[in-house]
Amino acid sequence: MNPTEIKSNILTTTLESAINWGRKNSFWPMPFGTACCGIEFMAVLAARTDLARFGAEAIRFSPRQSDLLIVAGRISIKMMPVLIRIYEQMPEPKWVISMGACASSGGVFDTYSVIQGVDQFIPVDVYVPGCPPRPEGVVEGLMKLQDLVGEEKLSDYSPASDK
Amino acid sequence: MSPATITSQLKEKFPEAILDITEFADEKILHIKSQHILLVLTALKSAGYNFLADLTAIDNLTLGGFERFAVSYHLLCHETAERLTVKAYVSEEKPTLPSVESLWKTADWQEREVFDLYGIIFEEHPNLTRIMNPDDYEGYPLRKDYPRLGRKERDDFPVVNRGIRKKKPLE
Numbered sequence: 001m002n003p004t005e006i007k008s009n010i011l012t013t014t015l016e017s018a019i020n021w022g023r024k025n026s027f028w029p030m031p032f033g034t035a036c037c038g039i040e041f042m043a044v045l046a047a048r049t050d051l052a053r054f055g056a057e058a059i060r061f062s063p064r065q066s067d068l069l070i071v072a073g074r075i076s077i078k079m080m081p082v083l084i085r086i087y088e089q090m091p092e093p094k095w096v097i098s099m100g101a102c103a104s105s106g107g108v109f110d111t112y113s114v115i116q117g118v119d120q121f122i123p124v125d126v127y128v129p130g131c132p133p134r135p136e137g138v139v140e141g142l143m144k145l146q147d148l149v150g151e152e153k154l155s156d157y158s159p160a161s162d163k
Numbered sequence: 164m165s166p167a168t169i170t171s172q173l174k175e176k177f178p179e180a181i182l183d184i185t186e187f188a189d190e191k192i193l194h195i196k197s198q199h200i201l202l203v204l205t206a207l208k209s210a211g212y213n214f215l216a217d218l219t220a221i222d223n224l225t226l227g228g229f230e231r232f233a234v235s236y237h238l239l240c241h242e243t244a245e246r247l248t249v250k251a252y253v254s255e256e257k258p259t260l261p262s263v264e265s266l267w268k269t270a271d272w273q274e275r276e277v278f279d280l281y282g283i284i285f286e287e288h289p290n291l292t293r294i295m296n297p298d299d300y301e302g303y304p305l306r307k308d309y310p311r312l313g314r315k316e317r318d319d320f321p322v323v324n325r326g327i328r329k330k331k332p333l334e
């Protein structure tokens with residue numbers, strides 16, 4: 001192979017950016033739809049906004065096969081242990097989108113039985129505001145998450161960084 | 164049998180059970196002592212009020228009433244489409260009354276709901292356990308003296324910590 005051919009056939013990059021590129025363009029979302037936002041999330045997947053364009057069309061209803069938890073709807077005190085369990089069942093690396101006012105803050109449901117924001121108990125990466133958020137908003141949130149994942153360091157996941 | 168006829172008949176038949184008969188929005192309400200609930204509802208069922216449309220409770224804490232709680236039974240006669248409400252009063256100290264599950268199977272879950280949210284105990288109920296709140300929940304949240312924001316139960320969960328370095332926040 002002559003040197004000019006090598007140049008046009010080989011791409012150099014860092015391991016980190018290659019991994020991040022793969023991760024951020026192939027999310028496998030696990031929708032945790034407990035209320036109206038779950039219905040709106042279906043519209044995100046449907047033809048008009050079509051989440052598949054962002055590589056996130058493989059919706060998994062098993063936490064063990066997914067890496068992106070989308071909390072769509074209000075979480076009651078009875079549901080919170082379930083959500084924590086599901087989050088813990090997801091393998092690393094994993095990310096969380098809190099979709100809508102209820103998941104992010106309890107929304108209008110300021111009562112004894114509704115969790116006032118799931119981020120009190122599980123780590124949330126992106127909050128999508130709205131009641132419900134428009135599908136475009138969810139897509140924007142997903143793109144924000146792609147930016148975040150693109151900036152991750154491999155050392156973020158090493159046990160040595162356990163602080 | 165029309166609500167007016169049946170209520171006056173019942174008043175003659177069980178004078179000790181009936182506290183009052185009132186009318187609201189063209190519908191009759193029968194106020195009774197709770198220990199007689201099975202007697203009255205059995206009579207109503209055989210008089211044609213065959214359908215228990217709803218069973219719920221009212222906390223009269225600030226409303227006034229014969230007792231603190233009223234368990235209300237909303238009956239419907241399928242033949243004439245007439246409705247009748249029965250309110251059975253139970254006290255705060257001893258909130259118990261007989262279950263009507265033997266008359267209507269649908270009362271099973273509805274009584275469990277009233278038990279869950281008001282703490283009213285239905286005797287002879289086949290499975291009187293909480294139906295909506297978690298099993299280890301304490302208190303009866305629809306009672307008017309229960310704080311609206313609860314007793315910190317919504318703040319009381321373990322925080323998941325992944326031991327992974329905090330990510331940079333997005334600009």
Ligand code: SF4
Pocket residue numbers: 035036037038072073074099100101102103107130131132133
């Ligand atoms: S944010 Fe609005 S649309 Fe979403 S779950 Fe809450 S009430 Fe429903």
